[in-house]
Amino acid sequence: MKLRLDILWNELPQFALGLANTVWLCALSMLLSLLLGALLMVPLMSRNRAVSRTAQGFIDVGRCIPFLLLTYLVYFALPSLGVVVDKWSAALITLVGYNTAYMAEILRAGWVHLPGGQTDAGQAFGYTGFKLFRRIILPQVLIAVGPVMGNQLIQLIKDSAFLSIITLPELTFAANYVQSYYFVPFESFLFATLLYWALCGGVEWLVHRGERYASIVRPAP
Amino acid sequence: MNEGSTPAVELRGVTKRFGTQVVLSGIDLCVMPGETVCILGPSGSGKSTLLRCINFLERPDEGLVFLHGERVGFHFTASGSVPMRDRELAMLRTRIGMVFQHFNLWPHLTVLQNVTESPVHILRRPRSEVVAEAERLLEQVGLADKRDVYPAFLSGGQMQRVAIARALAMRPQVLLFDEPTSALDPELVGEVLAVMRSIAHIGLTMIVVTHEMDFARSAADRIVFLDKGKIVEVATAEAFFERPATERSRQFLERYR
Numbered sequence: 001m002k003l004r005l006d007i008l009w010n011e012l013p014q015f016a017l018g019l020a021n022t023v024w025l026c027a028l029s030m031l032l033s034l035l036l037g038a039l040l041m042v043p044l045m046s047r048n049r050a051v052s053r054t055a056q057g058f059i060d061v062g063r064c065i066p067f068l069l070l071t072y073l074v075y076f077a078l079p080s081l082g083v084v085v086d087k088w089s090a091a092l093i094t095l096v097g098y099n100t101a102y103m104a105e106i107l108r109a110g111w112v113h114l115p116g117g118q119t120d121a122g123q124a125f126g127y128t129g130f131k132l133f134r135r136i137i138l139p140q141v142l143i144a145v146g147p148v149m150g151n152q153l154i155q156l157i158k159d160s161a162f163l164s165i166i167t168l169p170e171l172t173f174a175a176n177y178v179q180s181y182y183f184v185p186f187e188s189f190l191f192a193t194l195l196y197w198a199l200c201g202g203v204e205w206l207v208h209r210g211e212r213y214a215s216i217v218r219p220a221p
Numbered sequence: 222m223n224e225g226s227t228p229a230v231e232l233r234g235v236t237k238r239f240g241t242q243v244v245l246s247g248i249d250l251c252v253m254p255g256e257t258v259c260i261l262g263p264s265g266s267g268k269s270t271l272l273r274c275i276n277f278l279e280r281p282d283e284g285l286v287f288l289h290g291e292r293v294g295f296h297f298t299a300s301g302s303v304p305m306r307d308r309e310l311a312m313l314r315t316r317i318g319m320v321f322q323h324f325n326l327w328p329h330l331t332v333l334q335n336v337t338e339s340p341v342h343i344l345r346r347p348r349s350e351v352v353a354e355a356e357r358l359l360e361q362v363g364l365a366d367k368r369d370v371y372p373a374f375l376s377g378g379q380m381q382r383v384a385i386a387r388a389l390a391m392r393p394q395v396l397l398f399d400e401p402t403s404a405l406d407p408e409l410v411g412e413v414l415a416v417m418r419s420i421a422h423i424g425l426t427m428i429v430v431t432h433e434m435d436f437a438r439s440a441a442d443r444i445v446f447l448d449k450g451k452i453v454e455v456a457t458a459e460a461f462f463e464r465p466a467t468e469r470s471r472q473f474l475e476r477y478r
Binding site: 115126 | 276278307308310311312314315317318319321323325326327328329338339342343344371373374387391
């Protein structure tokens with residue numbers, strides 16, 4: 001078999017566009033789901049059982065729906081309720097909704113393991129409510145769960161490949177387009193795989209850098 | 222000691238239970254401005270809980286707590302006492318400094334940031350002024366050269382001295398110490414006690430839960446001896462150590478002789 005690298009070379013712009021779309025979509029989804037996950041963590045840790053259970057219920061639903069099914073629901077099922085979303089919005093809603101549940105759960109685990117004395121010290125110095133959360137608790141939780149969050153971002157990047165099913169022009173869609181047009185599945189899919197690998201490698205590198213900082217500021221066990 | 226004035230801290234009939242266990246039972250105590258009071262007692266006698274009831278980190282089940290005559294945790298109104306809102310209680314807490322057994326420095330902030338964090342973000346004092354004061358306080362506790370270091374790189378004694386500077390930076394009316402040297406290696410205890418002595422000398426009101434008998438004897442104006450959630454004896458340091466009034470105090474002191 002002769003590898004048709006010339007086709008890959010000619011279709012490089014197609015792959016570049018797909019990769020760029022994957023990158024910005026995943027980055028934006030990660031940021032939004034981190035933000036929403038952090039906000040969701042507050043009711044999740046509430047001492048009011050009804051509040052925490054409702055939040056937990058939302059998270060359980062989010063974590064139990066297969067990503068592909070959620071994509072179908074948002075893009076194909078919502079219009080039958082009269083809610084029509086374009087494929088970009090559907091992609092963003094699906095990625096953010098799905099990952100918010102995971103983010104909240106990851107952050108909660110980090111919060112639970114935060115030494116109780118940290119909250120005591122915050123309260124003793126006049127912190128309360130959201131300010132206590134934002135300035136004392138959240139920074140430490142983020143430091144603690146950095147590596148887990150890196151893994152979740154990698155998962156998110158891989159899940160985003162499903163979005164090709166709603167013809168969103170991300171990386172997998174680009175690869176599929178090239179392979180079906182020229183019938184070069186091996187070259188096309190292998191190249192896409194390499195690009196995903198490089199992207200996830202970049203995330204790993206960032207996590208590793210973050211870990212070096214975290215090891216400095218993490219409290220002694 | 223300022224005998225005629227309002228107490229800096231006053232507890233009236235403070236009772237605290239954890240489940241069915243009574244941890245504090247009807248505690249009455251007055252601490253006058255500028256006074257250093259050491260709370261002594263065996264483990265589990267309720268010393269730390271007593272301290273945490275003063276700033277409402279633990280809410281007493283019964284009884285009243287006053288800070289310079291002002292009720293902690295509640296407002297007096299015509300229709301009775303109403304619980305303070307979280308924000309009001311938080312602002313009141315800024316007037317009560319606290320130093321913890323396990324330091325509880327914020328690990329994501331440098332030494333200087335630990336000291337400046339609350340004055341800037343809670344008291345909303347100008348940053349430049351707070352930084353200047355923090356630097357002076359760090360110099361006072363002998364850690365000026367550590368200002369940009371993260372807590373993880375400090376020894377226990379250094380961490381506790383930063384914690385004291387952090388508490389002082391709030392310009393508190395009262396400073397609470399919860400077993401400040403109990404988590405330290407023996408050779409590091411001295412440096413922390415030295416800093417605490419220097420604060421006692423400047424006339425800040427201090428309430429210290431401790432097992433350091435030498436410190437209590439030399440630095441305290443009065444000793445409160447607590448056992449099984451009750452105050453057994455209150456006496457001047459000299460009287461308590463030389464002529465303990467109760468059998469229980471004598472037994473306790475025997476163990477430290």
